[in-house]
Amino acid sequence: MRIHQYEKLWIVGSMILIVGFIVTITYGSVGLGITMIGDEEETIAPDELNDDEQFGEPRVEQVGENEYAAYVVAQTFIFQPDPIEIPANNEITFYVTSRDVIHGFYVPGTNINAMAIPGQVAELTVEFDEPGEHGLICHEYCGSGHHTMEGLIVVQPEDEFDLTELSAETPDTVTSGEQVQLNATVENGQLEPLETTVNAEIGDQTFQQDLTVDGKSTQNVTFTAESTQLGVGEHDWTVTVDDYEETGSVEVVSNETAAAEGGEES
């Protein structure tokens, strides 16, 4: 069989094209590590999400150095958590599932695009290089409020990101003469210990205490003020740790008032 020279040319040319396509895709998956969203995750009962260890409390969690896991639940017509706060330049693995019907999980303008299917967990690992805010939308029709279903991904600078949580409380009322105790709880969700300073203010008294919270643990701090120094009346208190602030107020009642109230109650 004789093949014309031109024909040989374009047969070879098409072979080179095909090889070129295969080479670029191999480069993408092996060299750059691009992958598709797999189905290797376990299935999950959608009506038992609340009892699930991971999806019961949708959250972002540190799972290793520079590695975070984000558990996201989609439901009509919201994403939880909202906003999803993650650090830049870290590997974030999203685990996405749905509580009710099929939803979408799409960050427009990027390749983050998955379906949230009840019973299934979509796992996708991404890394955001730049801090900023990204919208998150549902792109699978899910019901009458589908067009309003959106979330927010907040990518924070790596050095500003933390998983610190602060809560604080005092009794509502304290009888004059007793101590006013302000309990503050600092939770550190990261693996690294958190070294910080707790600043507190009760009325016009200020307190300060250095605190080291180990990774994945909580620490309690108690500040005590004398109610006689505060005087009778309502006093505001504030606790700050880094950028977190909790406020409230405590009422100091005089002995007579307390006794009168106690008398009324009995």
Next chain:
Amino acid sequence: MGSRVSREIGHDEYDPWGTLSLIVIYFVALTLMWLFTYFIEFIGNTPTVMGMIVPVMLG
């Protein structure tokens, strides 16, 4: 009617350069479109889903 003039040519004398140039243009267009689609539209749309290729192949 007119006399029909015909000339027989040999295999190698046949020279469809028009077809060849069309195919060259087509291949060049394909290559450029592929580069644009893969490297700019796909990889350029970061972040992209990353991970090990192994579980995908096993799955």
